[in-house]
């Protein structure tokens with residue numbers, strides 16, 4: 001394939017002196033005109049979008065120019081056409097994987113991220129056990145939400161890097177059928193560079209940029225169908241239902257336009273999912289779910305997402321039956337082994353624990369996901385910067401959930417860490433996250449808040 005060049009469109013000349021303009025000057029001028037078009041509320045053409053994303057990928061459009069364009073997009077937005085073209089250009093910056101020759105239908109899930117969100121761990125083997133292939137390229141955590149790879153890396157021996165031919169073999173294997181692994185450097189590399197810039201230039205908060213960033217990676221991953229779990233609430237990226245619905249709609253449109261059957265569920269993230277936040281703690285809880293137990297909210301969300309996934313994959317099986325009869329657990333064990341892990345090995349535990357107790361009797365009316373996420377992060381379960389190490393055993397066990405009665409002095413949480421200096425900061429974060437009061441008479445908030453289908 002020929003690489004696209006960096007020649008500017010013919011309208012961009014500088015009169016008599018144009019022949020002496022150096023390539024660098026011309027490309028700088030093009031980037032500037034694209035930035036100013038968007039800054040002034042204009043719509044970018046397909047050619048401008050292709051050019052600027054390609055130029056950025058190859059170092060012709062400078063970081064400061066892309067940052068300025070990202071800020072203009074934050075303020076001015078992008079139309080559906082622009083967002084779709086931007087996504088296509090991001091995919092084209094790398095390699096698009098293709099699993100159409102697999103003997104089973106492919107389907108994947110993406111969550112926008114929440115505290116205690118370990119759902120991928122029971123979900124991927126469950127959906128594989130239903131007969132689908134689940135190719136999940138995942139990331140590591142940053143900030144208060146954990147990363148799926150960090151969680152799985154708590155399992156002794158488990159490896160996140162799987163070469164593509166091996167991934168294909170495992171997806172085709174009826175005893176495995178699911179691979180959760182690190183995305184290669186060639187998967188939407190323009191997004192990788194742009195996301196790093198957005199992170200440090202205050203330009204993450206833009207629906208078209210978030211939607212195109214997430215969907216470029218999911219479409220490039222080669223799945224035929226996709227279920228999006230868009231989190232809403234205090235511990236989520238998006239705090240309001242309207243914002244989450246807008247993002248979900250944009251992502252469903254992008255997936256559908258790219259030929260990926262896509263559905264989005266809007267789910268609550270005001271309080272953490274399940275009873276644990278932290279890498280090894282969440283693996284242990286996921287194994288409980290696969291063994292037929294586990295917290296009710298984790299089981300409910302796993303089955304709800306699995307039903308959407310198998311329906312999109314065209315498989316007529318109820319995942320609740322497959323979870324109940326142990327087939328999902330068999331796939332989990334095979335999946336962990338296939339990536340070098342030992343499903344029977346003891347999980348790492350933290351060196352130190354501290355218990356947080358109720359300072360009065362009453363009802364737990366609030367356990368704020370953001371506060372718990374920050375506390376788990378301070379204990380060492382998360383990282384502040386890309387590349388920082390995480391502690392496998394660090395995190396928080398939650399002994400009560402909102403709506404539970406508590407007595408004075410009753411243990412509410414156990415904090416786990418290898419670094420006891422972290423207790424003070426974590427305790428301060430959870431102190432602000434907990435409210436024990438009088439029963440408020442409100443029914444428990446539902447987990448599922450909406451669904452957006454193609």
Ligand code: URA
Nearest residue numbers: 195209210211213214
């Ligand atoms: N996650 C992504 O992958 N991209 C964004 O822009 C935001 C969250």
